Amino acid sequence: MPQESHLTHVDETGAARMVDVSAKAVSDRRATAAGRVRTTVEVVDLLRRDGLPKGDALAVARLAGIMGAKRTPDLIPLCHPIGLHGVKIELDLTADTVEITAVTKTADRTGVEMEALTAVATAGLAMIDMIKAVDPAASLENIRVLRKEGGKTGDWVRPEERP
Amino acid sequence: MPQESHLTHVDETGAARMVDVSAKAVSDRRATAAGRVRTTVEVVDLLRRDGLPKGDALAVARLAGIMGAKRTPDLIPLCHPIGLHGVKIELDLTADTVEITAVTKTADRTGVEMEALTAVATAGLAMIDMIKAVDPAASLENIRVLRKEGGKTGDWVRPEERP
Amino acid sequence: MPQESHLTHVDETGAARMVDVSAKAVSDRRATAAGRVRTTVEVVDLLRRDGLPKGDALAVARLAGIMGAKRTPDLIPLCHPIGLHGVKIELDLTADTVEITAVTKTADRTGVEMEALTAVATAGLAMIDMIKAVDPAASLENIRVLRKEGGKTGDWVRPEERP
Amino acid sequence: MPQESHLTHVDETGAARMVDVSAKAVSDRRATAAGRVRTTVEVVDLLRRDGLPKGDALAVARLAGIMGAKRTPDLIPLCHPIGLHGVKIELDLTADTVEITAVTKTADRTGVEMEALTAVATAGLAMIDMIKAVDPAASLENIRVLRKEGGKTGDWVRPEERP
Amino acid sequence: MPQESHLTHVDETGAARMVDVSAKAVSDRRATAAGRVRTTVEVVDLLRRDGLPKGDALAVARLAGIMGAKRTPDLIPLCHPIGLHGVKIELDLTADTVEITAVTKTADRTGVEMEALTAVATAGLAMIDMIKAVDPAASLENIRVLRKEGGKTGDWVRPEERP
Amino acid sequence: MPQESHLTHVDETGAARMVDVSAKAVSDRRATAAGRVRTTVEVVDLLRRDGLPKGDALAVARLAGIMGAKRTPDLIPLCHPIGLHGVKIELDLTADTVEITAVTKTADRTGVEMEALTAVATAGLAMIDMIKAVDPAASLENIRVLRKEGGKTGDWVRPEERP
Numbered sequence: 010m011p012q013e014s015h016l017t018h019v020d021e022t023g024a025a026r027m028v029d030v031s032a033k034a035v036s037d038r039r040a041t042a043a044g045r046v047r048t049t050v051e052v053v054d055l056l057r058r059d060g061l062p063k064g065d066a067l068a069v070a071r072l073a074g075i076m077g078a079k080r081t082p083d084l085i086p087l088c089h090p091i092g093l094h095g096v097k098i099e100l101d102l103t104a105d106t107v108e109i110t111a112v113t114k115t116a117d118r119t120g121v122e123m124e125a126l127t128a129v130a131t132a133g134l135a136m137i138d139m140i141k142a143v144d145p146a147a148s149l150e151n152i153r154v155l156r157k158e159g160g161k162t163g164d165w166v167r168p169e170e171r172p
Numbered sequence: 173m174p175q176e177s178h179l180t181h182v183d184e185t186g187a188a189r190m191v192d193v194s195a196k197a198v199s200d201r202r203a204t205a206a207g208r209v210r211t212t213v214e215v216v217d218l219l220r221r222d223g224l225p226k227g228d229a230l231a232v233a234r235l236a237g238i239m240g241a242k243r244t245p246d247l248i249p250l251c252h253p254i255g256l257h258g259v260k261i262e263l264d265l266t267a268d269t270v271e272i273t274a275v276t277k278t279a280d281r282t283g284v285e286m287e288a289l290t291a292v293a294t295a296g297l298a299m300i301d302m303i304k305a306v307d308p309a310a311s312l313e314n315i316r317v318l319r320k321e322g323g324k325t326g327d328w329v330r331p332e333e334r335p
Numbered sequence: 336m337p338q339e340s341h342l343t344h345v346d347e348t349g350a351a352r353m354v355d356v357s358a359k360a361v362s363d364r365r366a367t368a369a370g371r372v373r374t375t376v377e378v379v380d381l382l383r384r385d386g387l388p389k390g391d392a393l394a395v396a397r398l399a400g401i402m403g404a405k406r407t408p409d410l411i412p413l414c415h416p417i418g419l420h421g422v423k424i425e426l427d428l429t430a431d432t433v434e435i436t437a438v439t440k441t442a443d444r445t446g447v448e449m450e451a452l453t454a455v456a457t458a459g460l461a462m463i464d465m466i467k468a469v470d471p472a473a474s475l476e477n478i479r480v481l482r483k484e485g486g487k488t489g490d491w492v493r494p495e496e497r498p
Numbered sequence: 499m500p501q502e503s504h505l506t507h508v509d510e511t512g513a514a515r516m517v518d519v520s521a522k523a524v525s526d527r528r529a530t531a532a533g534r535v536r537t538t539v540e541v542v543d544l545l546r547r548d549g550l551p552k553g554d555a556l557a558v559a560r561l562a563g564i565m566g567a568k569r570t571p572d573l574i575p576l577c578h579p580i581g582l583h584g585v586k587i588e589l590d591l592t593a594d595t596v597e598i599t600a601v602t603k604t605a606d607r608t609g610v611e612m613e614a615l616t617a618v619a620t621a622g623l624a625m626i627d628m629i630k631a632v633d634p635a636a637s638l639e640n641i642r643v644l645r646k647e648g649g650k651t652g653d654w655v656r657p658e659e660r661p
Numbered sequence: 662m663p664q665e666s667h668l669t670h671v672d673e674t675g676a677a678r679m680v681d682v683s684a685k686a687v688s689d690r691r692a693t694a695a696g697r698v699r700t701t702v703e704v705v706d707l708l709r710r711d712g713l714p715k716g717d718a719l720a721v722a723r724l725a726g727i728m729g730a731k732r733t734p735d736l737i738p739l740c741h742p743i744g745l746h747g748v749k750i751e752l753d754l755t756a757d758t759v760e761i762t763a764v765t766k767t768a769d770r771t772g773v774e775m776e777a778l779t780a781v782a783t784a785g786l787a788m789i790d791m792i793k794a795v796d797p798a799a800s801l802e803n804i805r806v807l808r809k810e811g812g813k814t815g816d817w818v819r820p821e822e823r824p
Numbered sequence: 825m826p827q828e829s830h831l832t833h834v835d836e837t838g839a840a841r842m843v844d845v846s847a848k849a850v851s852d853r854r855a856t857a858a859g860r861v862r863t864t865v866e867v868v869d870l871l872r873r874d875g876l877p878k879g880d881a882l883a884v885a886r887l888a889g890i891m892g893a894k895r896t897p898d899l900i901p902l903c904h905p906i907g908l909h910g911v912k913i914e915l916d917l918t919a920d921t922v923e924i925t926a927v928t929k930t931a932d933r934t935g936v937e938m939e940a941l942t943a944v945a946t947a948g949l950a951m952i953d954m955i956k957a958v959d960p961a962a963s964l965e966n967i968r969v970l971r972k973e974g975g976k977t978g979d980w981v982r983p984e985e986r987p
Contacts, residue, residue, distance in 0.1 A: 015218065015306070016218055016219075016229055016302055016303065016305075016306065017305045018229075018232070018301070018302050019228055019229055019302075020912075023228055023229070024228055024886060024913075024914075025228035025229075025231070025232050025883065025886055025887060025890065026890070026910075026911065026912045026913070027890050027893075027908075027910055027911040027912070028910060029909060029910030029912075029929050030909045030910065031852055031909035031910060031929045031930060031931040032852075032931075037357055037358075044312075055178065055179055056179075065182055065186055065187055065188035065557045065560065065561070066179055066181075066182055066186070066188075068188070068351065068554045068557035068558070068561070069181070069188050069249050069250065069557070069561060071350060071351055071554065072249065072351060072412050072554070072557070072558060072561050073247065073248060073249050075351065075352070075353050075412060075413065076247075076249075076409075076412055076565075077247055078353075079408055079409070079416050080243070080246070080247065080409075082894055083243070083891075083894070083895075084236065084239075084240055084243065084247075084294050084297065084298075085236060085294075085297055085298050085301050086232050086235065086236050086239075086298060086887050086890060086891055087232065087298075087301060087302070087890065088301060089907075089908065089909060090416075090894050090905075090907065090908055091907065092415075092416065092417065092418070092443070092444070092907070093353075093415065093416055094355060094356045094357035094415060094444065095352075095353055095354060095355030095356065095357060096352065096353040097346075097352045097353070097355075098350075098352070099350075114355050114357045115357060116357040116358075116444070117907070118907070118909065118931070122304065122308075123297065123300075123301050123304075126297055126300060126312070127297055130293045130294075130296075130297055130312065131247050131248075131293075133293075133315075134247065134248055134286065134289055134290055134293055135247075135248050135249060135250075137286075137289060138181070138248045138250060138251060138286050139179055139181050139182075139250070140179065141285065141286075141317075142176035142179070142180045143176050143178070143179065145285075145317060145320070145328050146316070146317070146330055146331065147316075148314055148315060148316035149207075149289070149293065149312075149314075149315040149316070150313060150314060150315075151311055151312075151313060152296075152311060152312040152313075153309065153310075153311035153312070154304075154308060154309070157308070165308050167309055168309065183586075187560060187587075187588075188557065188560055188561060188564065189564070189584075189585065189586045189587070190564050190567075190582075190584055190585040190586070191584060192583060192584030192586075192603045193583045193584065194526055194583035194584060194603045194604060194605040195526075195605075200683055200684075228883045228886065228887070231677065231880045231883035231884070231887070232883070232887060234676060234677055234880065235677060235738050235880070235883070235884060235887050238677065238678070238679050238738060238739065239735075239738055239891075241679075242734055242735070242742050243735075245568055246565075246568070246569075249561050249564060249565055250564065252581075252582065252583060253568050253579075253581065253582055253742075254581065255581070255741075255742065255743065255744070255769070255770070256679075256741065256742055257681060257682045257683035257741060257770065258678075258679055258680060258681030258682065258683060259678065259679040260672075260678045260679070260681075261676075261678070262676075277681045277683045278683060279683040279684075279770070280581070281581070281583065281605070341544065341632070342544055342545075342555055342628055342629065342631075342632065343631045344555075344558070344627070344628050345554055345555055345628075349554055349555070350554055351554035351555075351557070351558050363846055363847075370638075381504065381505055382505075391508055391512055391513055391514035391720045391723065391724070392505055392507075392508055392512070392514075394514070394717045394720035394721070394724070394840065395507070395514050395575050395576065395720070395724060397717065397839060397840055398575065398717070398720070398721060398724050398840060398901050399573065399574060399575050401840065401841070401842050401901060401902065402573075402575075402728075402898075402901055403573055404842075405897055405898070405905050406569070406572070406573065406898075409569070410562065410565075410566055410569065410573075410620050410623065410624075411562060411620075411623055411624050411627045412558050412561065412562050412565075412624060413558065413624075413627060413628070414627060416905075418904075418905065418906065418907070418932070418933070419842075419904065419905055420844060420845045420846035420904060420933065421841075421842055421843060421844030421845065421846060422841065422842040423835075423841045423842070423844075424839075424841075425839075440844045440846045441846060442846040442847075442933070448630065448634075449623065449626075449627050449630075452623055452626060452638070453623055456619045456620075456622075456623055456638065457573050457574075457619075459619075459641075460573065460574055460612065460615055460616055460619055461573075461574050461575060461576075463612075463615060464507070464574045464576060464577060464612050465505055465507050465508075465576070466505065467611065467612075467643075468502035468505075468506045469502050469504070469505065471611075471643060471646070471654050472642065472643070472656055472657065473642075474640055474641060474642035475533075475615070475619065475638075475640075475641040475642070476639060476640060476641075477637055477638075477639060478622075478637060478638040478639075479635065479636075479637035479638070480630075480634060480635070483634070491634050493635055494635065509749075513723060513750075513751075514720065514723055514724060514727065515727070515747075515748065515749045515750070516727050516730075516745075516747055516748040516749070517747060518746060518747030518749075518766045519746045519747065520689055520746035520747060520766045520767060520768040521689075521768075571731055572728075572731070572732075575724050575727060575728055576727065578744075578745065578746060579731050579742075579744065579745055580744065581744070606744070607744070607746065607768070665957035665958050667870065667958070668870055668871075668881055668954055668955065668957075668958065669957045670881075670884070670953070670954050671880055671881055671954075675880055675881070676880055677880035677881075677883070677884050696964075707830065707831055708831075717834055717838055717839055717840035718831055718833075718834055718838070718840075720840070721833070721840050721901050721902065724901065725899065725900060725901050728899075728901075729899055732895070732898070732899065735895070736888065736891075736892055736895065736899075736946050736949065736950075737888060737946075737949055737950050737953050738884050738887065738888050738891075738950060739884065739950075739953060739954070740953060774956065774960075775949065775952075775953050775956075778949055778952060778964070779949055782945045782946075782948075782949055782964065783899050783900075783945075785945075785967075786899065786900055786938065786941055786942055786945055787899075787900050787901060787902075789938075789941060790833070790900045790902060790903060790938050791831055791833050791834075791902070792831065793937065793938075793969075794828035794831075794832045795828050795830070795831065797937075797969060797972070797980050798968065798969070798982055798983065799968075800966055800967060800968035801859075801941070801945065801964075801966075801967040801968070802965060802966060802967075803963055803964075803965060804948075804963060804964040804965075805961070805962075805963035805964070806956075806960060806961070809960070817960050819961055820961065
């Protein structure tokens with residue numbers, strides 16, 4: 010993916026704008042983002058024990074992520090409202106973190122990496138909301154794009170994810 | 173702030189719920205959260221040069237943060253819709269990061285730390301959206317509550333912020 | 336319409352997801368749903384008398400239904416945000432009910448039966464809000480899809496609507 | 499609860515308005531509403547089997563109901579935006595239905611029965627969305643207020659719920 | 662109403678903020694705003710003829726105004742989300758204009774003149790949407806506050822409305 | 825652009841509807857709208873002085889306009905939710921006014937003049953919110969479409985803008 014040397018979302022005078030993408034082709038695009046909620050061993054243990062019927066704690070974060078992805082153009086001022094055609098959130102528990110991965114898909118005119126990042130952030134915030142009474146120091150870490158596929162600029166893989 | 177030993181947002185069967193706060197007192201409450209966009213020296217330089225009339229890049233992140241704080245109950249499934257009475261976002265440029273701080277205030281029945289965290293996350297996501305064409309590897313780091321004042325549970329200061 | 340034997344909105348582990356529809360064709364799709372507000376003869380009489388200039392009671396329900404259809408992806412966690420290309424709400428007064436029918440149209444990648452059902456439900460809720468001071472026992476009944484046309488799975492007509 | 503003999507949401511000319519409640523007292527108010535998704539024995543069986551770790555099907559409906567309650571003033575044109583201080587959704591599986599109950603609480607100037615009804619309707623719509631590929635004929639039935647407590651008009655219990 | 666000599670919504674460095682109002686008293690506040698859609702004699706005639714049963718054209722504008730008032734904090738970046746306790750929209754047809762007046766009421770910590778102005782603007786935009794196929798040159802004129810009552814700064818009446 | 829002689833958004837009985845556009849072609853469409861905030865020489869001077877680093881006052885209006893354009897289908901009851909592919913807001917200061925111009929672009933099935941008008945109105949309302957403490961009499965004037973390009977009905981230029 011060739012990179013720009015200026016901020017595309019502001020014009021030459023510095024004024025913000027929503028860039029015109031009407032001439033870009035409708036094509037399959039896909040993005041993967043990840044992040045992590047850092048908490049305590051005690052909290053991860055509570056989340057594991059919650060893995061029972063009606064154990065909604067992880068579901069709350071998963072659904073917040075999916076619904077957050079849909080709200081991306083409402084939240085990010087210069088993002089285009091686009092068709093969002095698929096969202097999947099994966100949550101993995103380690104000893105003291107919840108690892109969050111989001112995959113977003115579209116067949117539209119712009120990429121969906123902001124949707125993937127927003128999904129991770131919203132899932133992480135919802136998780137912190139669930140656990141903050143137990144661990145008020147929980148933090149949300151390392152929200153980043155892992156890879157981006159499709160579209161005119163082509164594929165991009167995060168350096169540390171390259172083979 | 174005494175801490176809970178269970179997840180307050182799920183009942184004893186594990187079912188999610190919005191906890192009843194109608195009996196809590198209306199009182200002044202305040203939260204401070206922080207986070208950071210990690211990017212490149214080149215991008216921070218572009219953001220600094222943008223410090224001209226009509227230089228909207230930092231304003232986009234500040235406003236996204238303020239508006240994001242207002243959307244917290246829409247985004248976080250079990251958050252209460254409350255009166256939000258003040259929001260301030262501060263952005264500081266270092267060599268290769270944008271440091272984000274958000275302060276939220278309310279005179280209502282629940283704390284506003286989720287609003288502060290959401291403000292930081294939304295400001296950070298909007299900043300990444302601004303710079304992603306130049307730095308597709310930009311990441312959002314270390315979103316956390318610094319302090320929380322007011323309300324029944326009393327004040328809480330993040331351990332590393334304590335004197 | 337061939338029917339599935341598992342829940343498509345959860346994966347094999349039971350985790351919720353927004354199913355990827357990016358490979359589905361853009362095609363004309365249409366859905367009709369119906370429902371009913373059950374109230375009293377007195378209320379239906381008030382609604383009829385309101386059929387004067389500036390008689391907004393039925394208009395409130397019609398517009399709530401149209402606007403509700405547009406909010407479907409905000410309300411239904413796993414629904415796709417799609418182009419919604421036409422909505423029509425019909426309200427018919429009987430002796431003690433308001434019969435609601437909604438027709439939704441799209442030329443997009445997924446069906447619009449959830450939009451039709453949401454339109455009926457929102458119109459019905461708005462109607463109940465209008466009349467609840469007079470009839471606190473008003474209820475919303477029998478919200479269902481009558482028919483569904485277009486898309487890969489083909490047409491479906493509710494059994495009791497078949498000739 | 500004394501009942502009105504005219505539609506309070508329209509003025510004497512029939513024009514819709516949001517009634518002025520600024521003079522009403524802030525007081526504890528509570529509402530309970532219920533409804534039912536009617537489907538097939540096969541679907542209820544799928545939902546029961548989903549009662550495993552990561553079984554999100556019921557959680558989707560519960561969260562849709564809670565978040566739907568918060569969106570009530572966005573959906574119902576003449577509803578007041580109020581503080582919503584607690585929401586609880588209960589889902590019970592019978593042989594071929596999912597029974598939905600919602601309890602809403604506030605300490606504000608108007609009742610919360612529309613929030614309870616909207617919670618039931620949104621939970622039911624989300625449930626239908628989950629199962630519609632298996633049972634396209636699933637319907638949403640009998641959405642109604644069971645009881646209403648607090649506020650100037652006093653308590654109201656649905657006739658068939660009275661002792 | 663004593664007037665400020667600086668912009669209260671930006672701090673001394675020019676950064677936007679949502680001003681902290683948590684120390685302001687809850688009190689009755691009220692605002693009246695007005696505006697006008699300028700169109701043609703032909704269009705006003707169509708609107709008058711629409712004054713029949715099911716004549717929804719004016720109802721669309723009235724409801725858009727009421728719902729727009731509720732969306733004010735979503736639309737105006739630095740507006741506080743407050744309790745909105747009453748909204749009334751009046752539409753009057755002259756020979757070639759639709760005169761719009763909105764009255765908003767609250768018992769909360771900030772004034773509601775932005776809500777009244779947003780109600781007028783949204784009602785006017787919805788009216789233009791209704792008539793634009795007939796009169797593409799219709800315009801929205803003279804949206805302004807007529808008067809503002811209550812709150813610490815006291816009452817203010819627009820100069821040309823003073824006796 | 826041939827003009828209609830009836831209101832297209834209501835059917836023959838006067839009932840509001842969202843007109844079916846699913847058969848309209850996807851094509852490039854563009855609209856330009858303008859308007860003006862009328863205020864005092866003192867306020868325009870404050871806005872000019874704010875043209876410093878972190879001078880967010882004009883940015884607030886620009887971003888409100890862009891985000892407002894995206895909210896058009898939420899605000900205007902019978903507007904279609906469409907892909908919005910570009911938005912640009914220009915603000916020009918004269919002696920005692922802020923002149924607002926908005927250009928909107930789409931490659932979708934309906935025109936974007938309502939999006940352009942909503943962008944102008946929202947930018948203007950946000951500007952009034954910024955300055956209302958200094959000039960409570962500020963007004964929003966002359967919101968109108970300047971031109972409209974593309975789509976089946978062809979181009980339209982406001983009479984006073986024609987050469």
